[in-house]
Amino acid sequence: MPVIETQDLFKIYNEETVPVYAVNNISIQFDTKEFTCVIGPSGSGKTTLLNLIGGLDSPSKGTINVAGQRIDTMSESERIRFRLEHIGFVFQHYNLIPVLTAYENAAFIMQLQGRPEEETRERVTGLLEQVGLGNRLHARPSELSGGEQQRVAVVRALASKPDFILADEPTANLDTKAAFNLLDMMKQLNEDEGITFLFSTHDQRVIDRASRVVTLVDGALHSDERR
Amino acid sequence: MILFKLAWRNLWRSKRRTWITISSVLFAVLLALFLESMDRGSQEVMVQNVVRFSTGYAQLQDTLYFDESHIDNAMLCDDDCMEKLLEDFPNLAYTVPRLESVALAAGDEKTRVGFITGIHYESENRFNNIGERMREGHFFTGADDEVVIGTGLARSLDLKVGDSMVVFGQGFQGAMAAGKFVVAGLVQHPVPDLNERIVFMPLHQAQWLFDAFDRVNHLKLVPQRLRHHQRLVDAINAHPDYEAFKAFTWEELQPELVQTIEFDQAGTLVFLLILYVVIGFGIFGTVLTMTLEREKEFGVLISLGMQRRKLAQVIFTETLIMNFLGVLFGLLLSIPVLLYFYYNPIPLGEGMEDMMAEYGMEAVLRFSLDPQFFYQQAIIVFCISMVIVAYPVARVLRLDVLKAARK
Structure with a gap:
């Protein structure tokens, strides 16, 4: 069953002067529990596609259905609410809140959702222990390594049990060992929790572990390989 | 609770800057109270002298x-x-x-x-x-x-x-x-x-x-x-x-005295306005820096699903706490200062003594401790600070999330 479905999706910049097709007529589905990479050269439209699917940007044309809801017709406020409830984000630069501890960062989304404190504590502590950060709960981001920060970011994205996680170049700033650890962890969570992962990446280490690889060229769908 | 925690921790991210802002508000309150107290003190003496020997209150x-x-x-x-x-x-x-x-x-x-x-x-x-x-x-x-x-x-x-x-x-x-x-x-x-x-x-x-x-x-x-x-x-x-x-009332019977006081107050008001503007820009500078350097973070928070109004609440709370502390410390510090000057008025110098004595006045600058202007000045400085917060709030409400997150 598709958790994400785009139909005739376009994102065109400078429509009235010299149009630039950042996303050019993409119709694609992503099913639950998939571990998919979107790859392509720089400027191929990977990030733009993820931004559209994540409700961070609006399409010029076409439709986007996420978890059974049309997000392209939602207001900005509705999209923010939708992101909070249905989508987890992992960024290249981790983007943890520097003034919060590892635990507080990981629990942030659940707290914004207004989940009960007990449930939040149990879920977040369990996940942080699962990713090997059980002893770093009270450390601030500045006290964590890049790999540890990214693991906290993954737990933050995952803790609220979103319908899927969008990860934009999550391993780009990690050394090989940290990247493998992170990928192993995400793969494990994908299998254990049944969470759909959608990556944009250049990183061959990520591509090698993906169950599906979607290639974009000049904003258009070039290939779609299932493994 | 998470919003308050975020605001509080953000404040102490740059302790020095926060203390400088709190100090700006503190000195604004202190200086405004000092000026107002001196002004009211002289007016009270003037009214006492004129009213007591002519119309009565x-x-x-x-x-x-x-x-x-x-x-x-x-x-x-x-x-x-x-x-x-x-x-x-x-x-x-x-x-x-x-x-x-x-x-x-x-x-x-x-x-x-x-x-x-x-x-x-x-x-x-x-x-x-x-x-x-x-x-x-x-x-x-x-x-x-x-x-x-x-x-x-x-x-x-x-x-x-x-x-x-x-x-x-x-x-x-x-x-x-x-x-x-x-x-x-x-x-x-x-x-x-x-x-x-x-x-x-x-x-x-x-x-x-x-x-x-x-x-x-x-x-x-x-x-x-x-x-x-x-x-x-x-x-x-x-x-x-x-x-x-x-x-x-004496105000009805002594319109000239009322005019003199109003003229005097207008002069003080000009000084106060200059003070408010200087202090206002000081606070604005801090708030502006705090906003601009965190735009990426704001973009990320909105991306994660934080509503803009909640983010605005965090910024508002930060400014509220800073201003509240500034006003509170300003009031606390002004009490002993004004009490000192209330009991030890500033002498105007020997040359003035004879002239003032002719009018039945002491040659000193008296200070007033009227509680009314304590809270008036505190409220004014507080309001100025809260007006300043409109800028970062407006910026957050209009923030381009993608641009900010890319910074």
Whole structure:
């Protein structure tokens, strides 16, 4: 069953002067529990596609259905609410809140959702222990390594049990060992929790572990390989 | 709770900057209070001096007297009437009756226009300590023919204590007012013009002189709390038993003094405005820096699903806490500072002493501790700070999430 479905999706910049097709007529589905990479050269439209699917940007044309809801017709406020409830984000630069501890960062989304404190504590502590950060709960981001920060970011994205996680170049700033650890962890969570992962990446280490690889060229769908 | 935690922790991200902002608000409150306290202090002294020796804080007159201040419009109010006033208005502490008119005052060889003023010495002295201004002789001992005159008038008429003085003028409804009196004392009246003309005599003596028995030109009304004079005036004017009279505040009777105070306040306001602008830009600079350097973070938070209004709440809370601390510390610090100056007014220098003394004032800058301006200034500085927060809030509400997150 598709958790994400785009139909005739376009994102065109400078429509009235010299149009630039950042996303050019993409119709694609992503099913639950998939571990998919979107790859392509720089400027191929990977990030733009993820931004559209994540409700961070609006399409010029076409439709986007996420978890059974049309997000392209939602207001900005509705999209923010939708992101909070249905989508987890992992960024290249981790983007943890520097003034919060590892635990507080990981629990942030659940707290914004207004989940009960007990449930939040149990879920977040369990996940942080699962990713090997059980002893770093009270450390601030500045006290964590890049790999540890990214693991906290993954737990933050995952803790609220979103319908899927969008990860934009999550391993780009990690050394090989940290990247493998992170990928192993995400793969494990994908299998254990049944969470759909959608990556944009250049990183061959990520591509090698993906169950599906979607290639974009000049904003258009070039290939779609299932493994 | 998470929003407050976020705001609080954000504040202490850059401790030095936060303390600088808090200090800006603190000094704004302190300086504004210092200026206002000094200004109000001088005004209070000015009002005290002028009001105590002329109109009083409030005054009761015959309804016709305000438009035509003549002895013929003196009000009929004897001791019973004054007692009834005290019974009817608990806010009234005491009354100071006066019967006044101009008449010729003559010594052996010279004549001047005198301002004949019949007073109740006890209540007059209680109100303005006129007794302390005696330079020679004494106030009334009970003899019918005693008068106390201004030192200026005594000089003009070549009169000394014990000399005789003749008063000649017109009394109530055209009656002749003439009498011979003994100068019992010389008083230094604080108003120079009056010092050249004043002739004090017992009230009953003045009523006899002017043939105005049981009449007074006006009653000065002294409220239990001086600042409540308007309330007292309103109450009297609304009372059906006093329809023949009309009560006035000193502001109504001394419009020139009100104008002087307003002019003085306008000057202080200009200083305060400059201060507010300087401090306002200081706080704005900090808030601007705090906003710009965190735009990426704002973009990320919105991407994660934080509503813009919640983010605005966090920024608002940060500014609120900073300003609250600044105002609080400003108020706490200003209390001992102003208390010190209240009890140790700033001397104006030796050159001013004689000049000020002529007007019955001390050559010092007095400070006021009126609680009203403490919270007024605190609220103003607080409001300025809260207006400044509109900028980051507006910026967050319009933030381009993708651009911000890419920074």
